[in-house]
Amino acid sequence: MEEKKIRPLSDFNSELKLKGFNVFQLENGGNAPHTYSRKDFYKICLTTGKSRIHYADRSFDAQGTILFFGNPNIPYSWETLSTEYVGYTILFSEEFLVPGRRSETLQKSPLFRMGGTPILEIGENQRLFLNSVFQKMIEEQKSNYEYKDDLIRNYIDLILHESLKLRPSENYNQTKSGAERLTTVFMELLERQFPIESPDRPLPLKTAKDYANSLSVHVNHLNRAVKEVTGKTTTTHISERIVNEAKAVLQHTNWNVSEVAYALGFEYPTYFNNFFKKQTGTSPSAIRQVKV
Structure with a gap:
């Protein structure tokens, strides 16, 4: 092997x-x-x-x-x-x-x-x-x-x-709206979760609530900001990024589908298969057969 x-x-x-x-x-x-x-x-x-x-x-x-x-x-x-x-x-x-x-x-x-x-x-x-x-x-x-x-x-x-004990410096350049600032941080934090480095180490942040907790804001506040600025929901952004990473891992590693599913935060391979097919219209195994 x-x-x-x-x-x-x-x-x-x-x-x-x-x-x-x-x-x-x-x-x-x-x-x-x-x-x-x-x-x-x-x-x-x-x-x-x-x-x-x-x-x-x-x-x-x-x-x-x-x-x-x-x-x-x-x-x-x-x-x-x-x-x-x-x-x-x-x-x-x-x-x-x-x-x-x-x-x-x-x-x-x-x-x-x-x-x-x-x-x-x-x-x-x-x-x-x-x-x-x-x-x-x-x-x-x-x-x-x-x-x-x-x-x-x-x-x-x-x-x-x-x-x-020290007095904070206030010399920050703040030119964006609160929604734009929060969306920028969310998008960069989302990107920072990737690439996944090992099949034994699952994604620490998987849901909108996970991201909201990490950013110390309420999930409804995060969702409103992201939807207002991008036109997409927080969950949609997370799902799209997970799918892109799944395609890369399937095409460029020999991890089996169960390992890919676990690394991307899915408890069972069937959950990952159903998610992937819903998002792409095809199965993980079909993507693996694509030569790049």
């Missing part, structure tokens, strides 16, 4: 998934960007330089030292605008910070939630203090100390508490 084709992960991503965290230093813009699955990890950056950050539907021009908080459920991108650029980054999963207990707290935090404050301006004294915290985390990451994970969790908590 031919070996299944699974999308490869970078060495950095594999190590990150294994440990649940990774902290590293940035310097002079010369570091190669790390490739990792952003939908799995929270991110805190302490940076000094000039940059432009796009977070959900908002943009922020930063010059000087800032703290940035990335939520895996909210799309963001980062443009470095200066050649002199230094700082630190830590990536961590919900399970690492406090297994089974902390995710709801993080999702509701003003630092990570949608509509919250993902960017804070940092003074010189604060920069020096936070630099020392990141440096200690890097040292502990390399150590053989038995309880270093607990210590790094404490350092992350310290950064979060110090950040909550």
Whole structure:
């Protein structure tokens, strides 16, 4: 039997998934960007330089030292605008910070939630203090100390508490309507769920209610916004994207139909077959026979 084709992960991503965290230093813009699955990890950056950050539907021009908080459920991108650029980054999963207990707290935090404050301006004294915290985390990451994970969790908590004391920056560019902003975030969050990486790992977000919960809005509010802006329902967008991914996986991997169904969030293959046929007018096995 031919070996299944699974999308490869970078060495950095594999190590990150294994440990649940990774902290590293940035310097002079010369570091190669790390490739990792952003939908799995929270991110805190302490940076000094000039940059432009796009977070959900908002943009922020930063010059000087800032703290940035990335939520895996909210799309963001980062443009470095200066050649002199230094700082630190830590990536961590919900399970690492406090297994089974902390995710709801993080999702509701003003630092990570949608509509919250993902960017804070940092003074010189604060920069020096936070630099020392990141440096200690890097040292502990390399150590053989038995309880270093607990210590790094404490350092992350310290950064979060110090950040909550700071006054949020309000220099966001908000030009879209509330419905347009919410729809933009939903569409980017939907796209971020793909591609699926393994038949053993099902989609975490499958329904309109799942997306609404991740975005901390009521599902009716999300549905109204998406329908108003796009003319399609939230469920229609989700179904169309799942179908497109199903076609790609069926044509480009050797996963059997049961594995494809499970990876796309269907409890039973018959549910997937019925869904796929309703959406496309044909069966998954027929799509698999198409040569591309």
